[in-house]
Amino acid sequence: MTPRRLLRLLPASLLLLAAGCTMPADDAFVAPTQRASAGEPAGQDAKGEACLTQRGSALPADLPVAATREVFCGGWTSAAARIVQLRGPSDAATLDQLANGGLWRTWLDQRVTCAAPQVTTILGGGEARLLACTRRAGGWPHVAMVAAGPNGPVLADGVATATPVMERLAAGQAPGAGTGQARSAALEIAVRRMAAESFSTNDVGQFETLIAAGRDLNLAENFAAAEDAYRAALALQERVLGRDDPNIVMALVHLALNLSNQGRADEAEVLFARAEGLAPRAADQTASARVEHYRGLAAFKAGKPEEALAHLRQAEAGYAALLPTSMLNGAEGETNLLADPTATTAAFGLSETRRNLARVLAGTGEAARAPALIADSRRLLRHTGAPPGQMVARLLRTEGRTYATLGQDEAAARQLEAAARRFAIAAPGERPEAVTLFLAGARRAASGRRDDALEAFRAGAAILRARQLSLSVPLVLPYLDALDAEARANPAEAEALRREMFTAAQLAQRSNTVRFVQQASARIGAAAGDQRVSDAVRRLQDADQALRDLFAERDAAAGTPGLDARIAAAQQVRADAESEVAAAAPGYRQLLLSTAALDAVNAVLAPKEALVTMLLGRRASWVLVVREGKVHAARTTLTEAEAGRLVNAMRAGVIDANGQPGNFDPAPAQALYAGLLAPLEAALAEVETLVVAPDGPLLGIPFGLLLTGPADRAALGVAPWLIKRHAVVHVPSPQTLVTLRGTGAASNAPLAYGGFGDFAPPNAAQLLRSFPVDRCAADARLAAGLVRLPGTRREVLEVQRLLNARPQDIRLGTDFTAAALREAELGQRRILHLATHALLPGELSCLQEPSIVVSPPPGAPDADLSFVKASDLLGLKLNADLVILSACNTGGPSGSGGGEALSGLARAFFYAGARGLMVTHWAVNDDAAMLVVSDSMRRQQGGASSAAALRGAQRLILDEAGLRLPPEFGHPYYWAPFALIGDGRRAPVVSAEAPAAPRG
Structure with a gap:
């Protein structure tokens, strides 16, 4: 995504924030349409951008100040240059003195690093001293000037491209004066400074805006969107300054940290390694300390506390070296305001480093050492x-967590509640406030104050629902525990409390799902290629930000006249904007982490259907069943770790390392059933279809593979598989089910089928260009294993024959490209068949979006166009009742991790207009794949639902194993990989003349 496209997707008020720059006054020029009234024309800068000048803020100076002007070029609100007119002599000695020392030079040195002044002249021949500088923030070329003006000395500094404007104003010349004259000596020096650069004031403004936006998104814990902002900032810097310029280090480390926050440690480490080599030469003196600081945070996130402590200790020493001794040794409560930006940055860095040292120590059994570090962090902030405000809130939250680790639940709850109040002022209604309320609720519950706990949980849940945010599973489970305890204590309220449990359970999401949803939501306007959608999403984002701004105003200055009315009006604007998005993009809610009300779920369930949802915890788990308007809940001792072990054991027994049928042990499949569904068997009696919303590692298996009782591994065809008891539909979330089943009738697309298969893989050279050796070489080797799937040609041709599709309705071999997908009128097809590999993050670490693999176009230099990413799928216009993906693998190289990504891939297809997906969880046998797909299609022709059709095809294989099929087909390797995701009820209308198919 380009920087400008990303900027269009960011909330408007974020675009007014610029780290490290001075903002203009209230009447400042902020948009091209205001030029006539907001400032005076100042001519063009060196890049030909029009500039304006206006009265500016006072700057420190050693002589009386006659006037201060600020220059704004190219439509940005941060000043491109500042000019200070002094009263006094302008002889050579005075110019030298001003250029080499004094108040202005000290102020300048705090913001830029400069070479020695050069003697030169400006327009009109006035004597001057020119300083070639570099901005500490961002590393942009900067110019400073001390000149003999017509009425006294002139001080000027700004972006190097603003040098012509600075000269004109210093010389007292009107815009356009001197046109056709020879360049001044000062400009010649500046031109040499800019000769190797290709940047403008707009570039600097964009960079600062992106950095500020990334910072705010990081503080709001929206790490995927922060990644986009920092990545765009880094790309802009690298284009202008080069990949090896030391001043790109800050963008590098911020990007690395946000990758780490998303669990992408390998990618982050590559960037950290680059930053480590550049930091010592950076203009920003805090760069080396910042690299160590963020590396420590990344190590802590990766579960490496000892490594984290080592990095944080080095960061601590680096920051401390930039601070005055008096500040390091100051007494608690002493205030020492810092005027030096470097020292201020170092103070904040040292405070945060010590806070994070406390976090690490609290998690490593040394919590007793943490309070002293927290106290010192607080002192540094003062x-x-x-x-x-968010730094203070985070400090209080760390203190509360430390007390919790020490077993002091009451003190922990008090500090966490104080932190929540701070977050409510600094970032009202955002995820950090909700997280802190849930932490406080858990502490109140642990101390036996269940009423207070539920009050905190409910306040946090209200924020999450209003903002369509989520929390990690461990944060939500104590809420379910508290509701269950309340239900047991108050039987009369038990039914209402169980309903609340169902809603509460939907507030939890795993990190990979959250990352995909954040990325998709941020990119939806651009990906869809629909300006109406893009504009609607942008207005919703703007409305969100405007409401947050009003909340902050209310919390900072209670009682402002008319503020409540403005907030009410802003809330209505946001509601209208959300309705507009829903109308422009009906599938948008598929991408949001929203909850579905119990009544809405019950309304879309058939009489003999039940929804099963679950949350897996570190010590225990919850399973909930929705049936006939009631919620049944069971707390189980099955843990996330144990579930993961059982899933891996099941998959290893299904398919071995060589891709062949494994030595299947029934015990893990039976243990999973016992830990998940057996406690709720009574609620599932006589249910024909289970709609399952799996959690964590359970996303990596088809639930029909569970065993409801003992089985003989020598007679797997007659084992009590769950698929024999129920048809099974999988959904990413209850909200997905409600949305898909609320879309109305089946597809009315005129064409029955579109089939794609037998892709031609990219070659090794193409893969290496797409997966660079420095960070993705292992991925290139794995991608090279994506071999051609010749059996998919037969599979597609068989379905084409069955559905009487035309030859032009299929694309095979080298014709199966991304362009062919886009041009195939997919919205005209009721069934879309993609018989190819589906890659899921966890398989390829450098491919961070779920993707399907297609043939590269002829002559492609790399493999980029061989991967159709989920964000690309968002732009497809589908009207399909069923999409078949017959070569997925949710296991990944380590047997885990792909299930969440499959959920993300499904969300992308649902947004694009699909109602259901048939997918595989592991590489499937060609004969079995053709049999399952074709038999499912025949059953749907006969009127069976998609869920019943798949179940019938799988049972046919089980029943016929050893009869009309080889005996080994009773092994789950053959029949079990297929799973249905989505609606589960709607069968495509294949053909009005289609004959009824026999039931198997």
């Missing part, structure tokens, strides 16, 4: 005079 030294800065006005610490950001």
Whole structure:
């Protein structure tokens, strides 16, 4: 995504934030349409951008100040240059003195690093001293100037491209004066400074905006969107300054940290290694300390506390070296306001480093050492005079967590509640506030104060629902525990409390799902190629930000006249914007982490259907069943780790390392059933179809593979598989089911089928260009294993024959390209068949989106166009009742991790207009694949639902194993990989003349 496209997707008020730059006054020029009234024309800069000048803020100076001007070029709100007119002599000695020392030079040195002044002249021949500088923030070329003006000395500094404007104003010349004259000596020096650069004031403004946006998104814990902002900032810097310029280090480390926050440690480490080599030469003196600081946070996130402590200790020493001794040794409560930006940054960095040292120590059994570090972190924040509210809130949250680790639940709850109040002021209604309320609720519950706990949980849940956010599973489970305890204590309220449990369970999401949803939501306007959708999403984002701004205003200055009315109006604007998005993009809710009400779920369930949802925890788990308007819940001792072990054991027994049938042990499949569904068997009696919303590692298996009782591994065809008891439909979430089943009738697309298969893989050279050796070489080797699937040609041709599709309705071999997909009128097809590999993050670490593999176009230099990513799928216009993906693998190289990504891939197809997906969980036998797909299609022709049709095809294989099929087909390797995701009820209308198919 380009920087400009990303900027269009960010909330408007974020675009007014620029780290490290001075903002203009209230009447400043902020948009091209305001030029006539907001400032005076100042001519063009060196890049030909029009500039305006206006009265500016006072700067420190050693002589009386006659006037201060600020220059704004190219439509950005941050000043491109500042000019200070002094009263006094302008002889050579005075110019030298001003250029080499004094108040202005000290102020300048805090923001930029400069070479020695050069003696030169400006327009009109006035004597001057020119300083070639580099901005500490961002590393952009900067120019400073001390010149003899017509009325006294002139001080000027700005982006290097603003040098012509600075000269004109210093010389007292009007815009356009001197046109046709020879360049001044000062400009010649500046031109040499800019000769190897290709940047403008807009570039600097974009960079600062992107950095500020990334910072705010990070603080809001929206790490995927922060990644996009920092990645765009880094790309802009690398284009202008080069990949080896030391001043790109800050964008590198911020990007690395946000990758780490998403669990992408390998990618982050590559960037950290680059940053480590560049930091010592960076203009920003805090760069080396920041690299160590963020590396420590990344190590802690990766579960490496000792490594984290080592990095944080180095960061601590690096920051401390930039601070005055008096500040390091100051007494608690002493205030020492810092005027030096480097020292201020170091103070904030040291405070955060010590706070995070406390976090690491608290998690490694040394919590007793943490309070002293927290106290010192607080003292350092006070030294800065006005610490950001979110930093104070995070400090209080860390203190609360430390008390919790020490077993002091009451003290922990008090600090966490104080932190929540701080977050409510600094970032109202955002995820950090909700997280902190849930932490406080858990502490209140642990201390026996269940009423207070539920109050905190419910307040946090209201934020999550309003903002369509989610939390990690461990944060949500105590809420379910508290509701269950309340239900047991108050039987009369038990039914209502169980309903609340169902809603509460939907507030939890795994990290990979969250990342996909954040990325998809941020990119949906651009990906869809629909300006109406893009504009609607942008208006919703703007409305969100405007409401947050009003909340912050209310919390900072209670009682402002008319503020409540403005908030009410803003809430209505947001509601209208959300309705507009829903109308422009009906599938948008598929991409959001939203909850479905019990009544809405019950309304879409058939009489003999039940929804099963679950949350797997570290010590225990919850399973909930929705049937006939009631919620049944069971707390089980099955843990996430044990479920993962059982899933891996099941998959290893299904398919071995060589891709062949494994030595299947029935015990893990039976143990999973016993831990998940057996406690709720009574609620599932006589249910024909189970709609399952799996969690965590359970996303990596088809639930029909569970065993409801003992089985003989020598007679697997007659084993009590769950698929024999129920048809099974999988959904990413209850909301997905409600949305899909609420779309109305079946597809009315005129064409029955579109089939794609037998792709031609990219060659080794193409793969290496797409997966660079420095960070993705292992991925290139894995991708090379994506061999051609010749059996898929036969599979597609068989379904084409069955459905009487035309030859032009299929694309095979080298014709199966991304372009062919886009041009195939997919919205005209009721069934879309993609018989190819589906790659899921966890298989390829450098491919961070779920993707399907297609043939590269002829002559492609790399393999980029061989991977159709989920964000690309968002732009497809489908009207399909069923999409068949017959070569997925949810296991990944380690046997785990792909299930969540499959859920993300399904969300993308659902957004694009699909109602259901038939997928595989492991590489499937060609004969079995053709049999399952073709028999399912025949059953749907006969009127069976998609879920019943798949179940019938799988049971046919089980029943016929050893009869009309080889005996080994009773092994789950052959019949079990297929799973249905989505609606599960709607069968495509294949043909009005289609004959009824026999039931198997």
